[in-house]
Amino acid sequence: MKLLDPTSHSNWLEPHSIKWYKQLGQLQRKYEYSWNATITEPNGEKRFDEEVMHIITGKKVLDVGCGHGEFTIQCGQKAKEVIGFDITDDFIATGKTLHTKNVSFVNGNSKKGLPFEQNTFDCAYIRKGPTSAYPLLKDVxxxxxxxxxxxxxxxxxxxxxxxxxxxxxxxxANTLQLVKNRLHSSHFSTTEIEIFDSIEYLHSPIDVIKLRCFGQNPIIINTLIAKNIEQITLLFNQNATSNGLPITFQRYIVRAKI
Structure with a gap:
């Protein structure tokens, strides 16, 4: 049996579009992966988090694309002050329920600019957020x-x-070239990009479906389960190891100086 193409479903939304983020916010109120997996270490996300914690100590910090603010709150334990900025209303609303005295949240779209005065921040980070913010950071x-x-x-x-x-x-997708273009137009004094590869092990066939349909209407997930779960399970078992189904987990880490 041919596996369904979920993008052909009438309820499918383009991932990472504004409509998709709005729907994800309504569904979860968090930017949080819905599938179960184990990621080998070292990996790009852990390395990034460690570097951020190092550079923000005692600083006033901007978190661009903060989601629901879980990492923003963690950074507040090290930083003097952190402001989280995100386009999704429901994410910001969740962040505001979690905030501490030195962490705050602002709703906005980086494609329309950043609503901050010049030289407001000592440093900034973008954790899986919009690349459109890079050229704007030189001002703030x-x-x-x-x-x-x-x-x-x-x-x-x-x-x-x-x-x-x-x-x-x-x-x-050509995210690497997009990031390079953004950095070129940002006119930072120095820039570098590190490519960091590791392995992600998906735990079950259901996790394959959840990964594919992350942020989508639950009716799409239910349709795939009803139509294709047996075949997906067969293919999963044919390719899985004792740790789960191994797939490439690749991250780009950007380092720049104003």
Whole structure:
């Protein structure tokens, strides 16, 4: 039986579009992955988090694309002050329920600019947030301040279209070039990008479906389960190890100085 292409469903939304983020906020009120997996260490996300914690100590910090603010709150334990900025109303609302005295949240769209005065921040980070913010940070971060970014790599999950044809499609994303272009137009004093590869083990066939349909209407997940769970389970078991189904977990870490 041919696996369904979930993007053909009438309820499918383009991932990471404004409508998609709004729906995810309504569904979860958090930007939090819904599938179960284990990621080998070291990995790009852990390395990024460690670097951020190092550079923000005692500083006034901007978190661009903060989601529901879980990492923002953690940073508040090290930083003098942290402001989380995100486009999704429901994420910001969740963050405001968690905030501490030195952490606050602002709703907005980086494509329309950043609502902060010049030289407001000592440093900034973008943890899987919008690349459109890079050219704007030179104005709001002080001269000599650091900017650190984390973005999913183009090879993330590259095995999935081969294991589950039609369910997954070969990615045409070129995030690396996009980030390079953003950095070039930002005119930072120094920039570098590190490509960090590790392995993510998906725990079950249901987790494959949840990964593919992250942020989508639950009716799409239920349709895939009803139509294809037996075949997805068969393909999962054929390719899994004792740790789960291994796929590439790639992250780009951006380091820049104003």
């Amino acid at each position: 971060v002080k001269k000599g301040g650091y900017v650190v970014g984390l973005h999913p790599g183009d090879n993330t999950g590259k095995e999935l279209p081969h294991i589950f044809p039609h369910l997954f499609k070969q990615s045409t």
